[in-house]
Amino acid sequence: MSKYDPIHGNVLRVFFHYAVPAVFGLLAMSSAFMIDGIFLGNYVGSQALAAVNIAMPVWSGLFSVVTMLSVGSSVIAGKYLGQNNLEAAKSIFTKALTCTLIFSLASAALGILFLDPIVRALGANEQLAPLTSSYLAVIFPCAPAFLLGFCLYYFVRVDNNPLLASSALLVSALLNVVFDWCFIVVLDLGIQGAAYATGIAHSIVFFVLVPYFLKPDTKLKPTNLTGNWREIFKAVINGFSEFVNEISAGLTTLLVNWIMISRLGVEGVAAYTIVNYLFFIGIMIYYGIGESIEPLVSKNFGARQVHKISAYIGTALLSTLIIALCVCGILLASTELLINIFLKPGETATTEIAIRFVSFFWPAFVFSGINICLTAYFTACHRPLQSASIALSRSLLLPLLLLFTLPQLFGDIGIFISVPIAEFLTFLLAVAFFVNNTPKRIVANDVLSS
Numbered sequence: 001m002s003k004y005d006p007i008h009g010n011v012l013r014v015f016f017h018y019a020v021p022a023v024f025g026l027l028a029m030s031s032a033f034m035i036d037g038i039f040l041g042n043y044v045g046s047q048a049l050a051a052v053n054i055a056m057p058v059w060s061g062l063f064s065v066v067t068m069l070s071v072g073s074s075v076i077a078g079k080y081l082g083q084n085n086l087e088a089a090k091s092i093f094t095k096a097l098t099c100t101l102i103f104s105l106a107s108a109a110l111g112i113l114f115l116d117p118i119v120r121a122l123g124a125n126e127q128l129a130p131l132t133s134s135y136l137a138v139i140f141p142c143a144p145a146f147l148l149g150f151c152l153y154y155f156v157r158v159d160n161n162p163l164l165a166s167s168a169l170l171v172s173a174l175l176n177v178v179f180d181w182c183f184i185v186v187l188d189l190g191i192q193g194a195a196y197a198t199g200i201a202h203s204i205v206f207f208v209l210v211p212y213f214l215k216p217d218t219k220l221k222p223t224n225l226t227g228n229w230r231e232i233f234k235a236v237i238n239g240f241s242e243f244v245n246e247i248s249a250g251l252t253t254l255l256v257n258w259i260m261i262s263r264l265g266v267e268g269v270a271a272y273t274i275v276n277y278l279f280f281i282g283i284m285i286y287y288g289i290g291e292s293i294e295p296l297v298s299k300n301f302g303a304r305q306v307h308k309i310s311a312y313i314g315t316a317l318l319s320t321l322i323i324a325l326c327v328c329g330i331l332l333a334s335t336e337l338l339i340n341i342f343l344k345p346g347e348t349a350t351t352e353i354a355i356r357f358v359s360f361f362w363p364a365f366v367f368s369g370i371n372i373c374l375t376a377y378f379t380a381c382h383r384p385l386q387s388a389s390i391a392l393s394r395s396l397l398l399p400l401l402l403l404f405t406l407p408q409l410f411g412d413i414g415i416f417i418s419v420p421i422a423e424f425l426t427f428l429l430a431v432a433f434f435v436n437n438t439p440k441r442i443v444a445n446d447v448l449s450s
Helices: 011-043 046-082 086-113 115-121 129-158 162-186 190-214 230-238 240-303 306-333 335-340 348-361 363-380 384-410 412-436 439-449
Strands: none
Touching: 011 046, 011 162, 011 190, 011 240, 011 306, 046 086, 046 129, 046 190, 046 230, 046 240, 046 363, 086 115, 086 129, 086 230, 115 129, 129 162, 129 190, 129 240, 162 190, 230 240, 230 384, 240 306, 240 348, 240 363, 240 384, 240 412, 240 439, 306 335, 306 363, 306 439, 335 348, 348 412, 363 384, 363 412, 384 412
């Protein structure tokens, strides 16, 4: 028996075995986006930064559906593996992969056919529309490969190989840096160079992970598409909170972009892009911790190990809080230094807006981590109502409500404080849910219903 077995292994050893690769893998992926921004900001200009941010809702839309399918299906597969039901785990894996393939091909085709209407719907003005179109014209054809790779990432993790899954993301991120330098600096392809770098590098994940499923000792392998497809709908429902997290980020970005363009112009959008990059780094750490506990909790939920579930979620929450305080300290101590990494010298208007934004935005880092961890806990325990409610509150309902109302009351400051207030109110809701859905209660209810 492996010392990293989620059910029988030492809690701290197993947690860090899963969490460290997940955090570094997602940090690598998020740093790839940030490095795109550094190259664009320094070699192309702030308009290119703004154009990439205009395109971000497309990324959110694509990844939201695949994340919903992959997370929902992988925690079901994890529960089956905890029950030693290997054939059922293989079946849900195959169905999730098939659905991802169909969705990614359809998305790529529709994106290419309707590129101009999509760019207009994203709110790009006359300055940004050509740049956004150039970026998305490269991203859409790459969608099938990088979305399938993202799906495989979740199932490699649940098959007890988190190091390989995260290594694939790390390889992708390192190649992204190399490709950015080649396409943007050497070949001078501008924003299209960033798109080539991102699209090709993200597609590498698929090619790194496919050989794993061809190995004879791999538990999860594609099988015949037989049996009841109702499970895939259960996976969609269970993964809905992840869909909400992803799609809401895109919708919130879309709304803030509209508000920023109308109130503060292209400089405002560029400033928001920089703050988004910094926030994205922190969020990826939290998502890494959240994703690491999903297979751990789901397997112990299947095995009905209450004390192990409690230990894993407690360790995750404590780790998240410590990291949040460190991130806030670094952000507040080095705000201007971090912002200027993304800009050419002399872009003072963008710098001033970004500094002001950060001064109000930083509390979001503290509460978002706890909210993300508790969302992952409820998803892993097959509690879609609670996980979706937290995700909807922090990512969609409260931010949109506050973005529509607070700027009317407080001007530009209302834009800056909307997300932190939304995260705090969601934190109160998440704690209330957890108090009423402790591991002991959830496992007891599962025993009664089975």
